[in-house]
Amino acid sequence: MSNTIIWTIVILTVLGLVLSLVLYWVARKFKVEEDPRIDEIEKTLPGANCGGCGFAGCRAFADAAVKAGNLDSNYCPVGGSDTMKKVAAILGCEIKEAAPLVAVVRCNGSCANRPRTNDYDGARSCKVKSSLYSGDTGCLYGCLGCGDCVAACQFGALSMNPDTGLPVVDEGKCTACGKCVAACPKRVIELRAKGPRGMREYVSCINKEKGPAARKACAAACIGCGLCEKTCQHGAITVTDNVAYIDFGKCKLCRECEAVCPTGAIHGVGFPKELDKEAVKKRIADRKAKAAEAARAAAEKKEDDNG
Amino acid sequence: MAKLTFSIGGIHPADCKLSRGCKIETLPLPPKVYVSMFQHLGAQAKPIVEVGDSVKAGQIIAEPGGFISAYVHSPVSGTVKSIGLRKDLAGFNVMHVEIDVEGDEWAEGIDLSPELVTAIPEDRDFILDRIKMCGVVGLGGATFPTHVKLNPPPGKKADCLILNGAECEPYLTSDFRILLERTDEIVVGAAIMKKVLGDCPCVIGIEENKPEAIAAVRASLARLGYPGIRVEVLRKRYPQGGEKQLIDAVMHRQVKSGGLPIDVGAVVQNVATSLAVYEAVQKNKPLVTNVLTVTGDCLPVDRMHNYLFRIGMPLSWIAEQAGGVPEGAVKIISGGPMMGKAVANFDAATVKGSSSILYLGEGTRRRQETPCIRCGRCADACPMGLEPFLLKKLYQYGDPAGLEQNAAQDCIECGCCQYSCPAGVPLLDNIRMAKAQVMGIIRARNAKK
Secondary structure (H helix, E strand, C coil), X not given: CHXXXXXXXXXXXXXXXXXXXXXXXXXXXXXXXXXXXXXXXXXXXXXXXXXXXXXXXXXXXXXXXXXXXXXXXXXXXXXXXXXXXXXXXXXXXXXXXXXXXXEEXXXXXXXXXXXXXXXXXXXXXXXXXXXXXXXXXXXXXXCCCCCHHHHHCCCCCEEEECCCCEEEECCCCCCCCCHHHHHCCCCCEEEEECCHHHCEEEECCCCCCCHHHHHHHCCCCCCCCCHHHHHCCCCCEEEECCEXXXXXXXXXXXXXXXXXXXXXXXXXXXXXXCCCHHHHHHHHHHHHHHHHHHHXXXXXXXXXXXX | CCCECCCCCCECCCCCCCCCCCCEEECCCCCEEEEECCCCXXXXXXXXXXXXXXXXXXXXXXXXXXXXXXXXXXXXXXEEEXXXXXXXXXXXXXXXXXXXXXXCCECCXXXXXXXXXXXXXXXXXXXXXXXXHCCCECCCCCCCEHHXXXXXXXXCCCCEEEEEECCCCCCCCHHXXXXXXXXXXXXXXXXXXXXXXXXXXEEEEEECCCHHHHHHHHHHHHHHCCCCEEEEEECCCECCCXXXXXXXXXXXXXXXXXXXXXXXXXXXXXXHHHHHHHHHHHHCCCCCEXXXXXXXXXXXXXXXXXXXXXXXXXXXXXXXXXXXXXCCCCEEEECCCCCCEECCCCCCECCCCCCEEEEECHHHCCCCCCCCCCCXXXXXXXXXXXXXXXXXHHHHCCCHHHHHHCCHHHCCCCCHHHHXXXXXXXXXXXXXXXXXXXXXXXXXXXXXX
């Protein structure tokens, strides 16, 4: 009896020792050399695994960054500049400063602005809806209001406003990962620079139809009249395919475009004061009058010189 | 004789053929027509007329834009008012030719007499050319250009021409009416197509709920005496008129995944297409008219109609002729209730394939979606043997490889799964998206090869 117990203990001990040696040998033989910086970088990253950087997750991002040795094409939108500085310190390389971005919904087709022309009775999904038909309003381009972007957001930054039927971005929570941009079948959402102290100007419409058709579909549509383009002193606005676009890299936040827009399609957000349209319009008129005066004076001078 | 049917799946929706007793009436001409350049499957047609041109009915106004495309003819005589974008049924901008109607003068060489011409031309190429030049497309729903379908690629031979008179969609009665009223012409059309396909046998399949049509076609066959054409009675079951289901029912052959009917020696044409082929070949009359049913569950029977319409007539104008939109209608559908399209823009113009204006009442709203209870009814109902519940999950979890393995691309979008789902899950909506995704992947892969 006691013999059996002793033999059992002996056999198991020997077996354990032999197997541990085998395991030790295998671990040595097939050891994967991994750069310790990958672990370090992964710890620095936010760990959201959202895929906003274009990689499958934070680990994949860290791996790619270490392999590349620089951060030229890798950027974590969720962590932003602070995180990227830390990552750059680990890698020992320089980074370019990138302006923080935020998701912007470029549609103001609320129930009041954009009358419903029919009633949608299908699956509550923008993707499905856009595959079936043009939508429940006269606008072919605007928000469909089924909330695919809200479902795609992992940070709870998007919600539907029940009054307007449009998504609303919570700037504090938005990390600019770009998931909502990809989820929107109409490409209504764009990532734009947050702007100094959150101040920014944007065109809240992407309707490419000609003015009358766009206006008929929605009272807040950009009709492509080009007034903003003519007014802008900084060359930030271009009108292509009957819709204006403000280049946030060039915009100086003078708000003149917002004041002249006949349909109110240009929105300014984050400004401390409400826009005094009349004052801005007067400023533009004064400037134009001055320019005309100067031109006339120059012409007269030229005439005098000639004469 | 045994009634034929397909082997798996299918559903039995209520028949609702309420307008079966309404004779075909010819609509008057509207002040304007809008002829879409997207009347068919494939490439958009290219307009060859200019603003200000005067056109006659039956004159070519647009050329095919590719191999799979079709000629479009003016349905009326008048002046071309404009050529530009106009919203179609689904609200999307499509190129339309707007024509102001003046009188009703037809182009030369078109025989408008009602006499039946039974002598079939000998030359196969002549027949195919006539079909092509008259812009004939499949009128069963998919509007695939008929001359392409009747000209199988080399090495493939048709063993059987199946004429689809099933009309398995509830409510629709346009095919039934033409089977009754234009029987002889349809039979001659069948004989013409049969000849083009190398004198293969021809089966006219009609569902059992249309005994009058079955009798009429049998009588016509006996009278006209074309050999090799017979009528088969099909069981009433949806989607009996689906191409692959019909081949299964009549020939007991299965079209493989990704294959075409011609791979198993079958060519399927709708009875309305047969009528169009007859008119094109024997009368040189282009496809500018078709029959459409105005019906619905909230429409009194005395306001139901089967209309012979010209393409380009706005749906809303046709509805006005029939007494306007009835009270209580919550949905307007163009096509059958199972596969038809909800009308987003009621001012949209009719096209070659328009088959109905269907008004549905309050009871037809979608049910609230509740969680799947895993009863498996969708899988039982699927006539293609797919597993709709699984495909929906795979699509939602973003697994295109899994979707392809489970043959999402084989879905015929008949809607049996969604119809049979007790939980009101929007299965077809998701599978349709999945199918588009998988088809895209397959096309990209084939393009690479």
